Amino acid sequence: MDGESVKAILFDLDNTLIETARAGAVAIQKTSELLKTALGLDDNAISSICDKFKHKLLHETFDPTAGRSIDEVRVGHWQEGIQEILGSCPTPSLPTDCYNLWKNSRLEILSLSPETCSLLKDLRSRYKLLLLTNGETQTQREKVVVAGCEEFFDTIVIGGEHAEQKPFVSIFRLCFGLLGVEAQDCVMVGDSLDTDIEGGLNAGVRASVWINNTGGALPEGSVKPDYTIPTVLDLPGILAELK
Incomplete structure (x- = not known):
C-alpha cells in the first residue's frame, strides 16, 4: 500500500452506515x-x-x-x-x-448512530467523502433523507440514477470524477463483497475495506478485501495504516 496518502473515502450506505x-x-x-x-x-x-x-x-x-x-x-x-x-x-x-x-x-x-456521525464529521475534516449506494432512486433517496446523510458527504451517488451500478467500473469512475481524485487516492468501504469490494478493486482503489458485521468467514472463492473490520467505527485504524 505504498504511495501517496488517501484523499477520499467512498462509503456504501445499507448495512455499512445504517442498519438496514x-x-x-x-x-x-x-x-x-x-x-x-x-x-x-x-x-x-x-x-x-x-x-x-x-x-x-x-x-x-x-x-x-x-x-x-x-x-x-x-x-x-x-x-x-x-x-x-x-x-x-x-x-x-x-x-x-x-x-x-x-x-x-x-x-x-434507519438513522446514523451518534458514533457514526462523529466519525464522519472527523473524517470529513481530513478527506473528501462520497456516499455510493445501489438501489432504486426513490427508495435510496428516502433513506438518505431520513438518516440525515447529506451534511456528512461532499457528494451522494445513487446507483439507480445511472446506467450501471456497483460493481461496474463506470460508476466508480463517475465518483472519482465528481471528487476530482484518482482511483489510487480512494478507499472503498462497504459490507458487500460482490458490489462494494469487487467494484472497488476492479476500479483500482488504493484499498478496499469490508464491513463484516455478521462475523462470518470469507466465503470460498469470493473476492478478497484488503482489510476486514466488524464495524465502520474501526475505520480510523485502517486509515492510520495507509498513511
Whole structure:
C-alpha cells in the first residue's frame, strides 16, 4: 500500500452506515402483526406471506419507464404474497396497508448512530467523502433523507440514477470524477463483497475495506478485501495504516 496518502473515502450506505437489515426485520414483524389481526391466520401462514414478500423484494426488477411507481410495485408484492397463500385477497386495502406499515416502520429506524456521525464529521475534516449506494432512486433517496446523510458527504451517488451500478467500473469512475481524485487516492468501504469490494478493486482503489458485521468467514472463492473490520467505527485504524 505504498504511495501517496488517501484523499477520499467512498462509503456504501445499507448495512455499512445504517442498519438496514435490522430495520427490515422490525418492519416485517410489525407487518406480521397487522396481517394476523386482519386475516386471523396462524403464525405459519403469516410467516409464509411475509416470506413471499421478502423473496419478491430481493428479486425485484424495477423499470421506471413502465408506468408504475416503486410504491405501486411493492404494494403489488404484498398483494401477490397474500393471494399466493390464500388464493385471493379478502380486503382490497390490505396490501396497501401492509406496504405503508412496512415502509414507514423501516424508515423510522434507519438513522446514523451518534458514533457514526462523529466519525464522519472527523473524517470529513481530513478527506473528501462520497456516499455510493445501489438501489432504486426513490427508495435510496428516502433513506438518505431520513438518516440525515447529506451534511456528512461532499457528494451522494445513487446507483439507480445511472446506467450501471456497483460493481461496474463506470460508476466508480463517475465518483472519482465528481471528487476530482484518482482511483489510487480512494478507499472503498462497504459490507458487500460482490458490489462494494469487487467494484472497488476492479476500479483500482488504493484499498478496499469490508464491513463484516455478521462475523462470518470469507466465503470460498469470493473476492478478497484488503482489510476486514466488524464495524465502520474501526475505520480510523485502517486509515492510520495507509498513511
